[in-house]
Amino acid sequence: MATRRGFIGGATGISTAALLGYSATPSAADTEAPVPAVTQAQARESLFAVNAGMRANYATLKAELIKHLAPVVVVQNDAKGGRFTLVTKDGQESSNPVPQTFELAKSIAHVPLGIFSVIASYLADKIPNLPNADRIDPHDLVMVAFNDDTSTAWIEPLKAYAARLTTARNNLSAAGLPAALTTSCRNIIDGGLKFINASIAAKYFDMKSFEDFSGSVYPDIRTNMEHASQAQISGVREIMKTWRAKVGEEDWADLYCVVISQWTTSVLNQNTIIIKDCMNAAKVATHLIDLPGLEPPADPIFTALDNLARIVQDNIAAEMVFPKDTVVADALKGQQDLLSDEILKQIGSNTVTTLSAPSYNTITTASASGVCPVPH
Structure with a gap:
């Protein structure tokens, strides 16, 4: 049988090049064809297309990677203390683990802010002689106090808010709160109603009168903050303990946690502080991710996983x-x-120069003290 080498070597009267389908002497057709003339805009578009191709490839990889992210805990900060979702290879499950005491305590602690939000735009834009006067930015004040300070248009919305406070005050004893929290809530509501009634009667308020009110209820606000923190710590630690047992130690060691928050609470976010003690300490710095935004996303879980896929x-x-x-x-x-x-x-x-981010491996707070019940 003739081998390929023998066949080529034994061919006579026909050059090897011709036999294989090309000429030893290149013809005009074999030379590089001239590049057709293009405009600068066309040339640049072809360069842009390279990056467009990269982005398409990148997006394809990310979309596929999302399907393989596990285990992940996604935390949506909300008024209830946070909605937690565990993502594993077997699916997802969600929970609002924080007791209602958290939301109730914060609800009443927000009374001064609720009143401020009604009256702020009617404040005079001149800073009075206050203990914290040097901390108030005059330009910021001008932008906030955009309404006529002689107007009384604030009276009706303030009356409406007072009606809510009155109803809450009347029902407070039936809410089943701890005694100390009941007392602090009562004091905050009473202080708010006193300020509102006096302001409506005088058809006048100023920063001084408002700060006198807010300062007077501050000790009670601290009490509410203490109860809210205790409720959040217990709830978050318990759900993390439950999920750790479900996932298993080997997979939990590689857990990613993505905390979705607003920019204003993205540094030292309360859930981030609590969660870090329930993770693998060696990976907290890279696997605990704060994801701040402007407003809560329409699809928080996809948003968290999409960003995590990009990070990974x-x-x-x-x-x-x-x-x-x-x-x-x-x-x-x-x-x-x-x-x-x-x-x-x-x-x-x-x-x-940038604002330094917290180091979650070393952070300590009075409210988050104690040992996490989840074994490390």
Whole structure:
């Protein structure tokens, strides 16, 4: 049988190149075809298309990765102390684990803020002689006090809020709250009604009169804060203990927790503080993620998992795309923009001043003291 080598070597009268289908001497058709002329705009669009392709590939990977994220606990901060969702390979389950005492205590503690929200736009834009006068930004005050301070349009909405306070005051004893919390709630409501009644009677209020009221009920607000904190700590620790037993120690060691919050509560968020003690301490720094936003997302679970998928795939991409530059790799893995170091270099600054984020491995608070019942 003729082998391929023997067949080619034994061919006579026909060149090997011709036999294989090409000419030894390149023809005009074999030379590189000239690139057709393009405009600058077309050329740039072709460059943009490269990044569009990257984004499409990136999105495809992220969409598939979401299906493999587990175990994950997603926390939606809300008025009830937080809605917790456990995501595992077997599905999802959700719970509002914090006792109602949390929401009840905070509801009454918010009375001064409820009154302020009615009267704030009618405040005179001149800062009176107050103990904290130097802490009030005059420009901020002008923007908040946008209504005519001689107007009495605040009276009716303040009366409506007073009606709510009165109903709550009448029903307080039937709410079944601890004695100390009942007393503090009563004092806060009574103080609010006293301020409202005096302001309506005089058809006048100012920052001084409001601060006298809010300051007078502050000790009672602290009592409510204490009860709310105790309720939240007990509820969060209990659900985390239950889920840890369900997931198992091996998988729990790799748990990710994503806490969705608003920007105003994203640093030292109460649920973040509690959760960190119920996770693998060695991974808290990378696996406990605060996800602040402007408003609660329409689909919190998808939002959390979508962002987590981006974080997880960036962690791997960073090391493989930038294997020779760990500084740039760390930027891709974290919250730092990849161009930030180069921009700082070009504008002549090596450092940038930012608000330091808390270190959840070392944070301690009086309200969160004690040992987590979940074994570590």
